[in-house]
Amino acid sequence: MSANISIFDTTLRDGTQGEGISLSADDKLKIALKLDALGVHYIEGGNPGSNSKDIEFFQRVKSLGLNARITAFGSTRRKNSLAEQDASLLRIVESGVPAATLVGKAWDFHVHTALQTSLEENLAMIFDSFAFLKRNGMEAMYDAEHFFDGYKHNPEYALAALRKAQDAGADWLVLCDTNGGTLPSEIHEIVSRVRSELTASIGIHTHNDCELAVANTLSAVQAGARQVQGTINGYGERCGNANLCSIIPNLQIKMGYNCLPDEKLRTLTSTARYVSEIANVHMPVGQAYVGNAAFAHKGGIHVSAIMKDSKTYEHIQPELVGNKQRILVSELAGQSNIISKAHELGLDVNSNNEKTKQIIDQIKELEHQGYQFEGADASLELLLREAFTDMKEIFTVESFKMHMEKSNGVMISEAIVKINVDGQQVYTAAEGNGPVNALDNALRKALVQFYPKIEQIHLSDYKVRVIDEKDATAAKVRVLVESTGLDNTWSTVGVSSNVIEASWEALLGSIRYALLSMDKVNNGSPDITERLGLINH
Ligand SMILES: CC(=O)SCCNC(=O)CCNC(=O)[C@H](O)C(C)(C)COP(=O)(O)OP(=O)(O)OC[C@H]1O[C@@H](n2cnc3c(N)ncnc32)[C@H](O)[C@@H]1OP(=O)(O)O
Numbered sequence: 001m002s003a004n005i006s007i008f009d010t011t012l013r014d015g016t017q018g019e020g021i022s023l024s025a026d027d028k029l030k031i032a033l034k035l036d037a038l039g040v041h042y043i044e045g046g047n048p049g050s051n052s053k054d055i056e057f058f059q060r061v062k063s064l065g066l067n068a069r070i071t072a073f074g075s076t077r078r079k080n081s082l083a084e085q086d087a088s089l090l091r092i093v094e095s096g097v098p099a100a101t102l103v104g105k106a107w108d109f110h111v112h113t114a115l116q117t118s119l120e121e122n123l124a125m126i127f128d129s130f131a132f133l134k135r136n137g138m139e140a141m142y143d144a145e146h147f148f149d150g151y152k153h154n155p156e157y158a159l160a161a162l163r164k165a166q167d168a169g170a171d172w173l174v175l176c177d178t179n180g181g182t183l184p185s186e187i188h189e190i191v192s193r194v195r196s197e198l199t200a201s202i203g204i205h206t207h208n209d210c211e212l213a214v215a216n217t218l219s220a221v222q223a224g225a226r227q228v229q230g231t232i233n234g235y236g237e238r239c240g241n242a243n244l245c246s247i248i249p250n251l252q253i254k255m256g257y258n259c260l261p262d263e264k265l266r267t268l269t270s271t272a273r274y275v276s277e278i279a280n281v282h283m284p285v286g287q288a289y290v291g292n293a294a295f296a297h298k299g300g301i302h303v304s305a306i307m308k309d310s311k312t313y314e315h316i317q318p319e320l321v322g323n324k325q326r327i328l329v330s331e332l333a334g335q336s337n338i339i340s341k342a343h344e345l346g347l348d349v350n351s352n353n354e355k356t357k358q359i360i361d362q363i364k365e366l367e368h369q370g371y372q373f374e375g376a377d378a379s380l381e382l383l384l385r386e387a388f389t390d391m392k393e394i395f396t397v398e399s400f401k402m403h404m405e406k407s408n409g410v411m412i413s414e415a416i417v418k419i420n421v422d423g424q425q426v427y428t429a430a431e432g433n434g435p436v437n438a439l440d441n442a443l444r445k446a447l448v449q450f451y452p453k454i455e456q457i458h459l460s461d462y463k464v465r466v467i468d469e470k471d472a473t474a475a476k477v478r479v480l481v482e483s484t485g486l487d488n489t490w491s492t493v494g495v496s497s498n499v500i501e502a503s504w505e506a507l508l509g510s511i512r513y514a515l516l517s518m519d520k521v522n523n524g525s526p527d528i529t530e531r532l533g534l535i536n537h
């Protein structure tokens with residue numbers, strides 16, 4: 001029978017030691033709810049001896065009634081003092097949590113250099129602190145700091161530190177690769193030795209300084225560790241902690257250990273993305289299992305094969321972790337990419353169709369000019385709908401003008417646009433907070449009388465990228481505009497050597513796409529359906 005592994009999440013404690021990550025008490029509570037829904041067994045909420053935000057978290061988390069065990073973090077008592085009077089230990093007990101993790105030294109060098117005390121006193125600090133937690137009825141975990149480095153320098157002392165914690169009643173001995181410098185083979189050998197010498201349950205806590213935190217965790221589990229500590233998306237100090245979003249599916253799907261119920265594992269991707277939103281840290285697209293590109297296929301040869309059987313280029317079914325397959329269309333596309341994308345949009349497109357070949361050539365030519373459709377889903381959809389349906393022009397642009405001046409220290413941007421909607425000429429002017437905003441305002445003002453819902457969309461991101469840096473200010477630029485509204489977010493692209501023109505092209509694409517979505521929201525008034533050519537041909 002496969003072994004159960006306890007998942008100990010320390011996103012809210014060790015994760016916040018990552019540069020740029022700062023979570024409010026409210027943020028922590030939201031993340032705790034999400035982690036609980038994922039089904040992790042322990043949530044380390046913070047360090048009540050460190051700051052009042054963490055104290056607030058521990059006070060408020062009780063009312064959430066979570067299934068996960070909430071644990072508080074602290075260190076062993078200070079040297080030459082009593083556990084009963086140690087501020088950190090007292091805060092932990094006062095926080096009212098059922099479990100606590102104490103970091104304590106296991107490397108003789110650290111005892112001498114960081115604590116500046118004797119080896120005996122450190123062992124006493126460990127014993128007294130765990131005995132104190134146990135007297136207070138708590139589940140107690142010993143995070144044996146720098147255990148692997150300590151073991152390599154002085155194995156007997158590192159093991160003596162573990163033994164002290166075990167003798168005092170610690171429930172888990174968690175071996176920490178604090179500096180992240182240990183290799184998987186070393187981890188396996190050392191964890192195996194610990195298992196043969198001690199009886200308490202073993203946990204593993206690794207850092208990613210050699211990009212080996214996940215591998216080291218798996219290796220420790222193979223050697224007998226039964227608790228894994230890590231963070232969502234691998235947040236943590238320096239290069240981060242072991243990433244639970246990779247560890248959990250590796251252990252469960254590849255190695256056959258029980259970590260989470262299968263239905264909970266399917267919430268892994270949404271959990272990772274939720275935590276990244278709250279932490280305000282962009283997720284790498286290529287993040288294993290949960291990244292946006294983890295199951296994205298770009299090469300034409302790959303797409304052709306996955307359309308026959310997705311196992312040809314996917315190591316697992318993306319749905320097992322709540323992710324999904326994506327097909328990218330770019331200059332590396334073949335017919336299969338286009339057909340797959342078109343089918344996703346409900347367009348009836350066949351291979352060896354002249355139009356399919358034309359659209360591939362057109363996309364390759366546009367990408368050669370600097371367009372990029374991977375990041376501009378809406379521009380690609382418009383291109384495909386134009387190619388494969390009778391989509392009519394909703395409006396045509398006759399002209400636009402920009403006027404900018406600085407008057408009394410205030411910068412003013414004004415745009416004038418002249419468009420034609422169904423033979424009716426509309427002429428509008430609008431000011432904006434910069435030229436792109438002015439153009440956007442003027443265009444909407446012209447269209448709102450025909451499409452009132454256009455007021456519900458707004459520009460949510462705007463990115464400019466120079467394509468040929470060597471041409472300096474005469475270089476072409478690519479503008480990507482992201483728009484949001486009508487329960488949707490979409491991106492469009494424009495390219496020109498003039499940044500205003502590139503922005504205008506991206507804006508026009510965004511508005512055209514919005515009108516398309518609006519039609520869907522309205523369930524298609526016959527008039528608009530016909531204009532957009534939503535009936536396939
Ligand atoms: C590997 C890890 O991730 S361990 C966790 C690291 N995380 C953090 O440090 C974040 C939270 N920390 C804090 O808020 C603060 O550092 C506090 C409240 C814990 C302590 O603050 P201060 O009392 O001002 O001490 P400071 O941070 O300067 O130094 C740490 C002290 O703890 C002592 N100490 C360090 N580790 C241990 C330990 N395992 N057991 C007992 N004492 C320890 C050090 O010797 C040092 O004592 P000294 O001042 O006598 O030299």
Ligand SMILES: CC(=O)C(=O)O
Pocket residue numbers: 014103143144145146176177178179205207
């Ligand atoms: C305890 C801990 O976070 C470490 O040793 O890395």
